[in-house]
Amino acid sequence: MGIKVHGHPFSIAAQRVLLCLAEKGLEYESVHIDLTTGQQKEEPFISLNPFGQVPGFEDGDLKLFESRAITHYIAHAYADKGTPLIDHDVKKMAIIGVWIEVESQKFEAAGSKLNFEIVVKPLKGMTPDEDVAEQLKGQLGKVLDVYEARLAESKYLGGDNYSLADLHHIPVINSLLKTKYKTVFEERPHVSAWVANILGRPATQKVLGGPKA
Structure with a gap:
């Protein structure tokens, strides 16, 4: 039955899954979900993800969102393929786990x-709120200050090796x-070097075409 990814190429969340599959060198079937028509809120997709958000994922009889x-799942199920992305040493994996949580709880926020404010809103015909954007830039900058200190002592967030945390x-x-908000990364030298590293990876280039795409 193979792997199927139900999503949209502009979806940030779907891109995470595609990046992971690319790092693993896995083949998959891409099932396009038209977000402009609300296809993600209808059957059959809504049975795959009851929250009506992409991506949806299938690997044989396993269905995930x-x-x-x-x-x-991909990193563990296909641990012997491509880039490891996790570590079987418990302590090293614990550190990777910390930065996975930081991304989801701090960076993502x-x-x-x-x-959304400066990229998605214009695509939806909405006007970005510059004041809100500046506030969010400040919040992101505080998170990246912590990253700058971490990356001064470690090549990647989770340690010496590239992982899901990155x-x-x-x-x-x-x-x-x-x-224009790219400066929030560029003005921090260790963050900037890390960004260039992870965006320059072959798998990233394959999925996203690099930072200038």
Whole structure:
């Protein structure tokens, strides 16, 4: 039956899953969900994700939703394929786990909201609120100050090796780098080097075409 990813190419969450599959070198079937017509809120997709949000994921008879849960599954189920993305050493995996949580709880809170304000709103014909965007930039900057200190002592957030902790950031960073708010990354040298590293990976290039795409 194989792997199927139900999503949309502009979806930040769907991109996380596609990046993970690319790092693993896995083949999959892409099932396009038209977000403009509300297809994600209708059958048959709503049976795959009852919250009506992409992506949906199938691997044989296994059905999943929530992008980070999907990447965790892929990393563990296909641990022998491609880039490891996790670590079987318990202590090293615990550190990776910390930064996975930081992304979902700290970075996401500011980064995705900023992306919505300045990237998604115009696509929906809405006017961005510059004051809100500046506030979110400040919030994101505080998070990245912590990253700057971490990356001064570690090549990647989870340690010496690239992992899910880094991968989960890529879609939002890739989107924000195309805006004037890219400076929030560029003005922090260790963050900037890390961003260039993870966005320059072959799997990232394959899925997103790099930061200038």
